[in-house]
Amino acid sequence: MNPRVAVRGASVFNELETLLPFVSKPIQYVGGELNAVTKAWDETDVRWVLMYPDAYEVGSPNQGVQILYEVLNEQDRVLAERTYAVWPDLEKLMREHAVPQFTVDAHRNIADFDLIGLSFSTELGYTNMLTALDLAGIPLHADQRDSHPIVIAGGHAAFNPEPIAQFIDAAVLGDGEEAVLLITDIVKRWKSDGEPGGREGVLLALAQTGCVYVPRFYHVEYLPDGRIHKVTPNRPDVPWRITKFTLMDLDAWPYPKAPLVPLAETVHERMSVEIFRGCTRGCRFCQAGMITRPVRERSITGIADMVENGLCKTGFEEVGLLSLSSADHSEIADIARNLADRYEKTQTSLSLPSTRVDAFNVDLANELSRNGRRSGLTFAPEGGSERIRRVINKLVSEEDLIRTVTTAYSNGWRNVKLYFMCGLPTETDEDVLQIATMAREVIRAGREASGRRDIKCTVSIGGFVPKPHTPFQWAAQLDHESTDARLHKLKDAIRADREFGKAIGLRYHDGKPGIVEGLLSRGDRRVGNVIEAAWRDGARFDGWSEHFSFDQWMRAADTGLEGTGVSVDWFTIREREYTEVLPWNHLDSGLDSEWLWEDWQDALTEVAVDDCRWTPCFDCGVCDQLSTEIQVGPTGVVDLPMPAPRLSPVLVDRTESTDQVART
Amino acid sequence: MAGIPKDQAPKNQAPKNLPPERGLAPTIQKLRLRYAKRGRLRFSSHRDFQRALERALRRANVPIAYSAGFSPHPKISYSNSAPTGVASEAEYVEIGVTEICDPELIRRELDAALPPGLDIVEVVQAHGSDFASRLEASLWQAEIMATEAEVRQAIDSLMGESEVLVERLTKSGKRIFDARAAILSLVVQVQESNAPESDAYVILHMVVRHITPSVRPDDVLAALKQVGGLVPQKPVRVTRLAQGPLNPLEEVSNPVGDPFDPDRVLA
Ligand code: B12
Ligand code: SF4
Numbered sequence: 022m023n024p025r026v027a028v029r030g031a032s033v034f035n036e037l038e039t040l041l042p043f044v045s046k047p048i049q050y051v052g053g054e055l056n057a058v059t060k061a062w063d064e065t066d067v068r069w070v071l072m073y074p075d076a077y078e079v080g081s082p083n084q085g086v087q088i089l090y091e092v093l094n095e096q097d098r099v100l101a102e103r104t105y106a107v108w109p110d111l112e113k114l115m116r117e118h119a120v121p122q123f124t125v126d127a128h129r130n131i132a133d134f135d136l137i138g139l140s141f142s143t144e145l146g147y148t149n150m151l152t153a154l155d156l157a158g159i160p161l162h163a164d165q166r167d168s169h170p171i172v173i174a175g176g177h178a179a180f181n182p183e184p185i186a187q188f189i190d191a192a193v194l195g196d197g198e199e200a201v202l203l204i205t206d207i208v209k210r211w212k213s214d215g216e217p218g219g220r221e222g223v224l225l226a227l228a229q230t231g232c233v234y235v236p237r238f239y240h241v242e243y244l245p246d247g248r249i250h251k252v253t254p255n256r257p258d259v260p261w262r263i264t265k266f267t268l269m270d271l272d273a274w275p276y277p278k279a280p281l282v283p284l285a286e287t288v289h290e291r292m293s294v295e296i297f298r299g300c301t302r303g304c305r306f307c308q309a310g311m312i313t314r315p316v317r318e319r320s321i322t323g324i325a326d327m328v329e330n331g332l333c334k335t336g337f338e339e340v341g342l343l344s345l346s347s348a349d350h351s352e353i354a355d356i357a358r359n360l361a362d363r364y365e366k367t368q369t370s371l372s373l374p375s376t377r378v379d380a381f382n383v384d385l386a387n388e389l390s391r392n393g394r395r396s397g398l399t400f401a402p403e404g405g406s407e408r409i410r411r412v413i414n415k416l417v418s419e420e421d422l423i424r425t426v427t428t429a430y431s432n433g434w435r436n437v438k439l440y441f442m443c444g445l446p447t448e449t450d451e452d453v454l455q456i457a458t459m460a461r462e463v464i465r466a467g468r469e470a471s472g473r474r475d476i477k478c479t480v481s482i483g484g485f486v487p488k489p490h491t492p493f494q495w496a497a498q499l500d501h502e503s504t505d506a507r508l509h510k511l512k513d514a515i516r517a518d519r520e521f522g523k524a525i526g527l528r529y530h531d532g533k534p535g536i537v538e539g540l541l542s543r544g545d546r547r548v549g550n551v552i553e554a555a556w557r558d559g560a561r562f563d564g565w566s567e568h569f570s571f572d573q574w575m576r577a578a579d580t581g582l583e584g585t586g587v588s589v590d591w592f593t594i595r596e597r598e599y600t601e602v603l604p605w606n607h608l609d610s611g612l613d614s615e616w617l618w619e620d621w622q623d624a625l626t627e628v629a630v631d632d633c634r635w636t637p638c639f640d641c642g643v644c645d646q647l648s649t650e651i652q653v654g655p656t657g658v659v660d661l662p663m664p665a666p667r668l669s670p671v672l673v674d675r676t677e678s679t680d681q682v683a684r685t
Numbered sequence: 686m687a688g689i690p691k692d693q694a695p696k697n698q699a700p701k702n703l704p705p706e707r708g709l710a711p712t713i714q715k716l717r718l719r720y721a722k723r724g725r726l727r728f729s730s731h732r733d734f735q736r737a738l739e740r741a742l743r744r745a746n747v748p749i750a751y752s753a754g755f756s757p758h759p760k761i762s763y764s765n766s767a768p769t770g771v772a773s774e775a776e777y778v779e780i781g782v783t784e785i786c787d788p789e790l791i792r793r794e795l796d797a798a799l800p801p802g803l804d805i806v807e808v809v810q811a812h813g814s815d816f817a818s819r820l821e822a823s824l825w826q827a828e829i830m831a832t833e834a835e836v837r838q839a840i841d842s843l844m845g846e847s848e849v850l851v852e853r854l855t856k857s858g859k860r861i862f863d864a865r866a867a868i869l870s871l872v873v874q875v876q877e878s879n880a881p882e883s884d885a886y887v888i889l890h891m892v893v894r895h896i897t898p899s900v901r902p903d904d905v906l907a908a909l910k911q912v913g914g915l916v917p918q919k920p921v922r923v924t925r926l927a928q929g930p931l932n933p934l935e936e937v938s939n940p941v942g943d944p945f946d947p948d949r950v951l952a
Contacts, residue, residue: 034725
């Protein structure tokens with residue numbers, strides 16, 4: 022093993038470089054993306070590493086990391102660099118040659134930084150976090166760190182950080198823009214004051230803001246039956262509850278202003294512009310929809326400016342209008358029409374990740390595909406029967422769906438994708454089998470509308486995992502055997518259909534990964550040992566079926582939960598009572614737990630609620646508690662001016678007649 | 686900013702079921718680009734470069750021509766590219782544009798629009814359509830962590846053979862082919878003050894003819910290992926210094942010519 026030169030902030034690229042010829046897709050580790058930032062180490066006071074704990078190809082398009090990267094680097098004397106999970110081939114070589122986990126920007130050891138901010142969109146990145154910390158020589162357990170970086174979890178999964186409580190120093194709930202600036206200020210002051218109180222001192226300062234959760238300052242007591250008795254501060258000077266951050270004026274935060282343009286191929290070969298945050302549709306299974314309330318829209322002009330600016334700075338040929346439910350923007354029709362007009366004839370295509378099932382959505386898709394490819398259309402009815410859709414509050418009638426897909430097929434689309442879930446509360450085989458009936462009807466209507474027989478419908482179905490801070494947080498998850506059995510019945514039903522079966526594609530995953538996700542989602546601090554044991558046994562990249570091993574996780578659960586009296590089943594397939602203290606009860610997503618419970622009861626009695634954006638508020642609690650408000654248009658702007666034509670700087674004779682050579 | 690009156694704003698409805706209309710201006714000029722792949726960006730693959738170039742063309746607002754058809758693609762043609770992990774000073778691309786452009790401005794703007802490490806070195810207006818056939822051979826430089834004696838001995842053994850079969854893993858499985866015939870020369874470069882850090886460092890220049898199946902620098906290194914027992918201490922760093930027409934053999938200092946010469950003469 023090579024002894025590493027221990028200069029803080031030094032580049033380890035030379036050591037890494039000798040390993041790169043032996044790994045797959047080495048470009049993902051070298052950085053150098055257009056619009057990436059590098060700063061001199063000595064010219065900065067507070068230094069962040071931002072990690073998306075998955076492969077570069079998945080992590081680099083994530084807007085959260087790109088936004089925070091830019092927000093931080095815009096600050097004087099603040100540095101932010103990025104790191105992603107390394108694949109096992111490189112991990113092995115890094116261990117052999119003592120190369121630490123590095124940033125892709127300046128290839129510095131992540132252990133040299135002040136803060137490591139992890140972005141967990143999903144719980145499946147937990148083991149990758151451990152690999153990164155370990156490769157950097159950072160103790161896995163927060164209580165064993167001294168001068169090491171402060172490890173902070175963010176992103177949606179951080180709304181229940183209890184399973185990783187022993188590995189992180191802190192967690193932040195909600196929007197990160199203002200959070201990272203606040204944390205930076207506190208760390209900066211602490212450092213310039215000579216680090217009063219040491220590590221504990223800065224963590225205390227963070228905890229006292231009331232919006233940074235520091236697990237070590239909270240004590241969990243359990244009841245003899247394994248349930249949590251209470252979670253209490255273990256010192257008098259920290260708040261009882263921790264609240265989430267909510268960014269209120271999206272137009273004031275037009276980030277990323279200079280989106281990164283990766284050299285390596287990624288899952289999203291396009292630029293994204295976030296058109297609003299939050300969602301009030303109230304689908305009961307959806308954690309994202311619940312925890313990001315209320316809806317905050319970016320204005321049509323704000324969106325158009327971001328699109329134009331981003332295209333100029335990146336050269337991407339596709340722009341995705343991103344949000345949780347993009348067709349719900351109050352000005353979406355004007356946005357789509359204006360952008361399609363603007364970029365007509367520029368080989369720029371626009372896309373709308375669409376899930377809303379209505380014909381309006383097809384009109385939008387028509388408008389947007391004017392300039393570009395016409396890929397598949399995707400809708401997410403989520404539940405196969407009208408009954409189960411009432412349970413989950415996805416208010417789509419069969420007629421709506423048929424009308425929507427008919428419009429799509431008669432407008433030239435050939436393939437429509439439908440997303441569903443299996444294992445929803447109260448679900449029976451019958452609810453799932455209705456998916457087959459629905460798909461038949463879709464094909465039948467499609468053939469009629471288009472007069473063609475080559476139309477297709479792809480049914481994608483995933484296992485439902487109950488998530489914290491949702492009305493289904495109390496629900497029992499369906500065990501994986503039952504999930505598999507139900508999916509098989511569906512498969513058989515589609516196969517058996519002679520007339521339509523061949524036109525229906527079915528994509529599904531078995532139920533096992535969902536059980537591990539369920540354990541990590543609704544687990545408490547006792548699950549930490551399971552994560553560590555699984556990781557020690559080799560668990561990595563758990564979101565990837567080729568790397569995921571259910572048996573490995575079950576072995577880890579056997580050892581990790583030994584002596585606790587609780588089990589994987591206890592965490593997953595057990596229904597909870599209202600009175601049970603949930604591991605995340607002290608973490609405030611703004612949702613009133615009584616409201617959540619009532620919504621859960623409504624679900625069980627198949628009562629649906631409306632979207633609070635269009636109908637009177639039904640008191641979910643978010644707006645009152647967080648003194649936030651719904652921010653929706655219309656802004657009154659209907660037509661945008663065309664952007665100033667960009668002069669082509671490469672033409673001959675441009676000094677003579679700029680007007681003539683300008684291309685629009 | 687004043688709004689455009691509504692009736693002047695383009696109003697275009699795509700006809701149903703037809704490919705969307707495109708600005709299909711014809712190609713009126715062809716330009717040839719020489720670019721370099723340097724430093725850490727040598728780890729970019731050919732596809733990585735393609736994507737980067739297409740985006741850079743858009744960023745630099747180059748009036749690139751598009752092919753007709755349902756999914757139009759920009760008119761760009763690539764010549765044989767250096768393998769992933771190999772640096773290069775001499776990669777070539779040809780583009781078609783719809784308006785007359787100034788080659789030097791293209792060079793400057795495109796270079797600025799590409800990340801550092803993917804550098805546009807020279808742009809010329811294309812003359813003649815024989816470009817691919819001008820690329821007869823490549824001059825590769827290999828930086829080898831081994832002693833000069835080891836390298837020279839390996840070269841001698843290799844050059845003494847008339848055929849050396851090497852193996853390469855391709856997408857379609859293992860391929861076995863001769864690496865010897867394509868090798869025109871292997872010359873150890875004489876150095877002044879020896880290597881960085883250690884004296885086990887040799888710079889080797891290899892002139893390899895472009896044949897099918899192509900013989901790449903790693904094939905030559907595999908051959909040196911196979912018949913000459915050359916096992917360097919660290920991965921060999923390879924750079925393509927030039928590709929172009931083969932100069933007569935007596936021009937030892939400059940075995941591979943500049944493929945832009947004909948374009949320049951005619952310009
Ligand atoms: C693009 C995208 C993808 C892409 C790219 C990967 C990525 N995550 O960006 C792909 C297609 C690969 C993907 C895959 C998956 N995705 Co996805 N994805 C999205 C999508 C549409 C946008 C993500 C984004 O950029 N958001 C915008 C940014 C600004 O929000 P953000 O990332 O949450 O970041 C903000 C805050 O969370 C916070 N923050 C984030 N990190 C940190 C860190 C620190 C330290 C701090 C302080 C704050 C902070 O600050 C940011 C700015 O305010 C979201 C939906 C959505 N609109 O968010 C779903 C979403 C994140 N995905 C989701 C899921 C389930 C998945 C998959 C698991 C699906 C699957 N079954 O395979 C995989 C897992 C991938 C993986 N291993 O990470 C869910 C997560 C569910 C949840 N619990 O909320 C979402 C919310 C979709 C949904 N409606 O349910 N996804
Ligand atoms: S529409 Fe439903 S599923 Fe989609 S983000 Fe909103 S609440 Fe979640």
